[in-house]
Amino acid sequence: MTRVPATFDFLSSTISRLKLRQMSLVLALIETRNLHRAAESLNLSQPAATKLLQEIERTLGVSLFDRQPRGMVPTVYGMAAARHARLLLRDLHRLQQEMEGLKRGIAGTVHLGSVMAAVPRLIAGALASISQQHPTLRVSLLTDTSDALLAELHGGRLDVVVGRPISKRDRDSLTWEPLLDEEIRIVVGANNPLLARRGLTLADLAQENWVMQQDTTPMRHTIEAAFATAGLDLPRHSVETVSMLATASLLAQTGMVGSVPDSIASYFIALGTLAELPVELPAGMEPCGLITLADRPIGPALECLMTTLRSTAHQLRITSEPLEPMP
Structure with missing residues (x-):
């Protein structure tokens, strides 16, 4: 007789005891940090919500929240449970949408x-x-x-x-x-004095003040690699922003230099607010x-x-x- 693995027994037992209302309560508690407000959001009495929370903690064998004077503070187990609860409920919503979609197109x-x-x-x-x-x-x-x-x-x-x-x-x-x-283009405001200089190189631009994206972004990595490849230090940058609109506005109103993707550069160049500097980057983005x-x-x-x-x-x-x- 084939023996069912113990891990399967545990999974089957856990699934049979977990309830969608429990998952919803965990997410509500993450949002509100208050059992009374979480219960109200689910149309539950506070005793019923307390019972649901006790049931899921008993099923999982861990404490999901610490009861503190400032409210319900999620433990590391609570944060993990909330992450999976969010995915589970999202999948069920997708399932409903997919069934409706298949019915109606x-x-x-x-x-x-x-x-x-x-x-x-x-x-x-x-x-x-x-x-x-x-x-x-x-x-x-x-x-x-x-x-x-x-x-x-x-x-x-x-x-x-x-x-x-x-x-x-x-x-x-x-x-x-x-x-x-998509290529990255080095741009400045349409009236920037750098546009009148000939023979500009990346070394020249290393002396300028730049607007840069934050250091976690692929574009920033590309700029850093370009200057490193050319044997140059990264230029000083008094502003870091991920907003292309903010970048374009700053460049248009200051003497700073920036880098933006070709599609963004083309748009603002066509508007007449930015202009491209004839300096190529030795590294590109994926x-x-x-x-x-x-x-x-x-x-x-x-x-x-x-x-x-x-x-x-x-x-x-x-x-x-x-x-x-x-x-």
Whole structure:
């Protein structure tokens, strides 16, 4: 007779005793840090909420929260339980959306994260196509740096990211599909005196004050590698920001130097607020691509969005038309 492994017995027993209401309570407590308010948010009495919390702690064999005068403070076990609870409830919501989508065609909400560089052409073009071809499919868009977006992806708050993997951990746990190559361009305000100088080199720009992205971002890594390759120290930078709008505004109003992706540079150059310096960087960034969690299923709505992004990227590669400023 085949013996069932003890680990399977434990898993089966744990699953049979866990309840979705318990998972919801853990998340509510993480948000409110107050048992009374958490119970109210779930339409429970406080005694019922206390019982649910005791049950899940007994099932898991650990204390999820410390009861302190300032409220319910999650333990390391509580934070871990909340992370898995969020993923579980999110998956159930996706399941419901997928079933509804299969009944009515492509429908539901996809949570998309994107680096700003991809927004003007790739993301805007793909979402325009989605709105015309699949009006019942909703897309929630979050823009940030690759490192911040990947944290949201790992936390289950995003379904897909258009960005760049930045660490070995990312490459081991994610699937990455390149979409677009993009150069970095060195830009200044349209009236910057550097534009009148001839024969500019990276060494000349090392003496200038720069606007830079934060040191966790792929673009910052690229700039650091470029100066290191040229045997130069990183320029001084009095401002660090991940906002492309802030970068463009600062460059337009000061004598600082900055680096932005080609799509962003083209837009502001067409507006007449920025100009490119004729200095090439010896190092480039990895292509911008589609990133998903390797162990997460891809439903019809997400597959539809990813297919549209691939198609839009293909069109951009073969046309490469300059971006016109908005009226």
